[in-house]
């Protein structure tokens with residue numbers, strides 16, 4: 001147990017973010033969870049059963065003032081974070097030809113701008129305190145493969161990969177590591193409510209048929225448990241990964257083997 005290390009996890013109220021929080025707590029971390037819905041964060045905190053080691057900060061990552069407030073609140077309550085996991089995100093489906101500029105901008109604001117703002121504030125904080133740190137950005141395997149009906153989402157996630165590599169080069173000499181994980185389809189609310197259900201409705205199929213069609217494209221023929229992805233995040237945050245920076249690691253059941 002590395003007691004006392006502190007991690008901020010955006011989008012920590014459910015799905016992968018909650019699984020990452022649970023895995024980090026197991027390793028002895030204290031965690032600060034962000035998300036827009038205060039009630040969902042509170043329920044997540046209760047479910048983690050480690051209340052003195054969990055802080056919740058309701059905040060939207062796409063709003064600069066809320067990101068600044070997040071870092072202020074975390075430092076006031078818990079101190080300077082060691083690790084920041086940029087996980088907040090939302091599903092996004094739609095043909096490029098019918099995507100409005102507003103929809104496009106919103107998708108990039110959450111995934112790309114939100115990740116940038118959190119990375120920037122973490123780096124500023126670590127520089128101000130003359131110390132290193134670890135950034136882990138959650139992208140998607142679809143940033144590499146592309147996906148129909150998901151141009152904005154894939155573009156935003158590809159931006160996260162470019163941001164990860166550029167920041168890694170920029171801050172490596174300061175003892176700050178920046179890496180990304182690229183999950184495939186995960187068994188989370190986003191996959192079921194934000195992807196599978198709308199796709200089934202769109203193609204006039206039932207959810208089971210749609211799920212079978214999705215799994216048929218994955219060599220392992222199953223959805224990922226978010227805990228599997230969380231284990232990779234915890235490893236990337238650990239000293240075992242001290243030689244890695246600027247990497248984007250797939251955890252996708254074999255979907256993308258390049």
Ligand SMILES: NC(=O)c1ccc[n+]([C@@H]2O[C@H](COP(=O)([O-])OP(=O)(O)OC[C@H]3O[C@@H](n4cnc5c(N)ncnc54)[C@H](OP(=O)(O)O)[C@@H]3O)[C@@H](O)[C@H]2O)c1
Nearest residue numbers: 011013015016035036037060061088089140185186188190
């Ligand atoms: N599920 C998959 O198959 C899959 C595959 C590849 C990559 N990913 C990526 O993995 C990450 C986690 O996905 P998930 O499946 O765990 O999603 P999820 O179950 O929908 O959870 C998303 C989390 O992000 C928060 N969130 C959404 N928008 C936010 C914003 N603007 N500011 C702050 N928090 C926000 C949500 O809380 P609030 O709604 O309360 O804000 C929630 O806590 C995302 O970045 C997603 O793109 C998912």
